[in-house]
Amino acid sequence: MFDATLVLIVLVAIHLAGAVAVYLTRQESLLTRQLNGIFGIAGGVMALILALIGLQRNLPGSGSTVLLSLEGVMPFAPLEFTLDRLSSFFLLLIAVVGIPVSLYSIDYMREYVSHPDQPGAHAYNLGLFGVAYQIFILSMILVVLASTTFTFLFLWELMALASYFLVVFEHRHRDTQEAGTLYLIMTHLGFVALFIGFMLLSGPALVGNTTLSFSELRISALALPSTQRDIVFLLMFIGFGSKAGMIPFHVWLPQAHPAAPSPVSALMSGVMIKLGIYGLLRITLDLLGGGPGWWGGLILVVGGASALYGILYALVDHNLKRLLAYSSVENAGIILLASGAALVFWSAGNTALATLALVGALYHILNHGVFKSLLFMGAGAVLQSTHTLDMESLGGLIKRMPWTALFFLVGSVSIAALPPFNGFVGEWIILQSLLLSLALPSQGAHIFLTLGLGALALTGGLVAAAFVKAFGISFLALPRSAQADQATEAPRLMRWAMGINAVLCLLLGLLATLLLPALQGISRAYLGPDQPTVGLAISGLEVRTGTDFGSLSPLLLGILLALLALIALWGLRLAGINELTRRSMTWACGRFTLSPRMEYTATAFANPLKRIFAFLYQPVRALTIETPGASPHFAQDISYRNPVRLWFEEYLYGPVARGIVWLARRASLVQHGSLHLYLTYILSILVILLVLTRG
Amino acid sequence: MDYVAKFLIAVVQLLIVLGASPVLVSLIRRLKARLQGRLGPPWFQPYYDLAKYFQKESVVSETASWIFNFTPYLQFVCMLLIALFVPFYTAMLPLDATGGIIVIMYFFLLSTFFLALSGLDTGSAFGGMGSSREMTIAALAEPTIILAVFSISLVANSTNISTIILRLGSDYGLLFNPTHLLAFAAFVIVTIAETGRLPVDNPTTHLELTMIHEAMILEYSGRHLALVEWSAWMKLFLFLSLLTNLFFPWGVATSLDLLSFVAGLVIFAVKLTLAAGAIAFMETILAKVRIFRVPELLAGSFAIALLAIISFYVL
Structure with a gap:
């Protein structure tokens, strides 16, 4: 129906036109925000169409035809874009998160327009924001389509820079500048690793070849010696892992996410960190075509550690957005854990289990994109209304912002993997894959899989505790500050955007069986057909794993829940229970008023777990x-x-940073700033050179 | 199985959990009273309590939101839903393929999640304290439960409960392997923690410094309190049914005939009585431990559960 190339050209044109159009408007007008949102949505719709084309056509896993090749845009190499299964899936993620976030940004960004009563207090350049925003989304879309080394690295860097400018948008705050600098350093360290990794991957093909398309890399990767493949893998793991927020490279995440404007946090956490996973999957599944078992084992262990570390720090952080950022570290960990398990199974030749684990990972990627962007949008609505993210000054918002509260609750329940929402289905599949693997004869990897299972199980309970705190303290009971007391409901478009994602959370939970076959197709395109047995079978409304191992029917569960609720309500009414309700004050230990200072605080809530994990x-x-x-x-x-x-900040990055400062101090001895001294340097160098070249 | 039989079995499951859970609580209370040299409350006291609560109006805090009113119903429905998946006297559960043991555990967590939110909702310090403690214990008990049920799943090679019971019941040798025994030990500890029994929590206390579950539900009254109490009893009933039937699947009916159903019901009653006796005995000889000793208990059970899984493929 649609020509994929045409759709891609329209998509690029929309975002570029959007960037220009937004910049040309009056920077503070409503039109700026509207244009930015509308172009973002239009681009998202195009990405969605492209994703659906890709998923529908049953493209091969790799090596499908080139969509678009742009000669001459860059001086020495063409930009080349290809659509295959993995790109289609990530396009779907970008579109599903990008569309509501763009809608949300229209009303949210009015935060940055100067108020008539306090001119210049919040004013920032919305035109520049629009340019960076459009380019950020465009570069994310193009990164997953890129099919040459140059195109990929170019767009990867563009994505990093665009997101940097978005992070430091509120540049007048010192914290924001520092967060931005840290992000810039970390993303470039990752980039260096990727750059070297790609060069090593190219091997002999590198010489005299500026295009280096992925299809050439697939061939050259096969010829590489195994040590070199291992080094390539490790470099890529570090490079992509740092973008995904895995420990110990996660340090930028809890800084950058709270500093960025909320739509940007939502995009970064919902989509951008997943592109790190995309890169890792692209390299391991596609370009390198699999590797030894320890690759997967390493990813699994680091993923499990990230999951635990992330959630434990989310638990004790009382800044709403930083809590969500730590929770992103945790979720990236879960996704890495499942992907690592898939690679372990694949290298052991069990494609059935590998498919199951990879489907779990992919589904969790999509789910996390939806509920994490929802939660960030909710946190943004709270920030806009109360101007604080400190949970100790929030509270009582459920009465003042009922819709935001409801949507945030849906996000919290989904992220805690509670049924009938989407997080549960992904978690169920991942747990099934790990369990099924333990039932097989031991392959030496069992101890890692057991630890992964233990980490996942531990994470599950802690997430619930962290999000009871996040929602319960911020939204329930009495407001703990005047700002929270005077909070008002979020504007209409923001409510709509959050509502869309909340509904998606429920639908992805109930109707998982509609999407899972597509994910299964993607996995099989890379891993090959299921063997020795079936890993995942989807029949009608039911998901089955293994041979009679586990089964789940999410829609039926939802229907049962609703049905039992109706029966229970009807039964209780029939029994003639007293349905009168009287409103009265909470018992305040005999005092006449209940004050917010008598409430439990976030610190107190987290304290038992803080004491337990004091080590x-x-x-x-x-x-x-x-x-x-x-x-x-x-x-x-x-x-x-x-x-x-903060272990990594204190013992890893702290000494390194101090070492660099120390070196710089030493170097500054020669950089004195005195012109005479520099003239002396020139003269002495000249003399030295003359002496050296004398004979 | 024809649809009538399926429907009937599902209805009977619901009736059993609704009707028998107060009896189980009464049984524990009376056994405990006897062990302590008291007579104990009348047999039908829990029913009288429910009837009394249901007839009174509910007093709801002005501070509370809709979450406070919604939670009792959600919890009640969650327990009913779980009852459809937990075998009592028969393993022939009609909805077994809808979800297995993971679904059960996550629905328990869903009800705990909302109960903890309601504890915070009224703005009372007791509620918050209860929520904080409950979530701490849940966060530590949840992984242990998951791992314990997983090791049973591994032994039986399924995560669907009916299948587990059919397989374990057909080969009693499976019941005596170390994995199964370790999982049993871990599951006993978390059952006590999750259902709020001594030495983790005292279901009869109203002393603010020691209570966990009771602190959370302190503000509930009337029909809400009735539902919360009833749900807590059902949770105890469901956990004990899981404990007894998963680890001792003897006598659970595996075919569709009346005789095995009757036998199954009798044996189920005997098993629950024994479990109730064990709880009563334990609550008589043990005192409640300090809240910060509880994590040690749970960490121990987590280690046992992890060992259970490791022993499955090492031995």
């Missing part, structure tokens, strides 16, 4: 009580701080 957090308890002097019993001011230890 990890190593919290420092600093209590200072100021007394006016006359009596120690009348405290004037009490401050209590209980920070946790």
